[in-house]
């Protein structure tokens with residue numbers, strides 16, 4: 072039985088990766104390590120929590136002694152590392168937290184792997200799940216980030232992810248560890264904390280609150296359904312060459328304002344509102360500091376080498392996502408109230 076450590080498995084993308092691995096590979100033991108910050112939620116994994124090949128461990132990757140003892144007791148065959156502070160706006164107000172979790176936390180995991188895997192590096196894989204934001208920003212046009220694009224991070228968040236990518240490559244070169252990195256575009260889907268554009272807007276539209284659009288809403292993101300990302304991670308973990316990097320994206324660029332207008336249309340229909348009613352909630356607010364204009368990712372290496380493709384058209388995926396939030400009212404109410412409330416309110420009222 073292979074034992075795989077998935078860090079950040081109670082978060083948005085992490086929970087989809089955990090679910091996929093637990094259900095697809097009954098002969099693997101999946102250990103989910105999560106600190107359960109505001110963005111980590113065991114409710115995201117209720118449907119698989121009693122599976123015999125799943126185990127949850129609460130802990131912080133910044134705590135090196137704890138990480139070492141976990142590696143000593145568990146004898147992992149591989150790591151898929153997703154634990155990270157991920158919200159760009161929060162990185163602008165509190166950069167140090169991002170350095171600690173994203174950089175120091177990653178180095179702690181690499182050090183533990185180096186110590187406890189040193190006799191059989193070749194059989195154990197360290198997979199770092201990263202972001203396309205490390206590449207910086209593009210102008211409007213048709214050019215895209217490839218795996219060869221030079222790193223040019225702008226926000227404290229993307230600088231911390233770029234740094235952790237560099238550490239992973241440095242450990243591969245220096246200690247000959249088997250590592251892989253993937254850099255993915257914006258994800259959307261179920262279990263997304265409503266601080267991010269799509270779930271925040273769904274929740275605000277539902278409650279007739281303003282939808283905050285930064286600047287003029289002209290910024291462009293490439294959106295990928297989170298379950299397609301989880302499938303890409305599965306394929307890359309199992310098939311990518313040692314030391315490789317793969318970009319993951321949806322070939323699905325949207326200006327924020329166009330995306331929100333589409334979302335408003337879907338929400339009008341789902342909530343039985345007159346068409347155009349939800350759009351009235353659009354409110355232009357102060358722009359994000361250092362706001363990257365455009366991300367567009369060339370995922371052709373992944374498509375050609377490992378035969379992966381996005382499965383869903385965006386309109387269909389967005390509608391599925393809206394349905395999920397409307398059907399899972401208890402989940403949404405929970406993460407916007409009680410202990411979570413100030414995290415949601417902070418994002419929503421900051422602007």
Ligand SMILES: Cc1cn([C@H]2C[C@H](O)[C@@H](COP(=O)(O)OP(=O)(O)O[C@H]3O[C@H](C)C(=O)[C@H](O)[C@H]3O)O2)c(=O)[nH]c1=O
Nearest residue numbers: 157158159202203256257266267268283284285290327
């Ligand atoms: C929350 C919010 C955002 N925006 C704008 C800012 C961005 O241009 C776009 C998406 O913002 P969001 O914060 O949802 O996501 P990004 O800043 O693109 O970053 C996300 O995608 C990458 C790949 C990661 O790696 C990040 O971890 C992930 O958070 O909407 C608004 O206009 N209003 C809002 O209220």
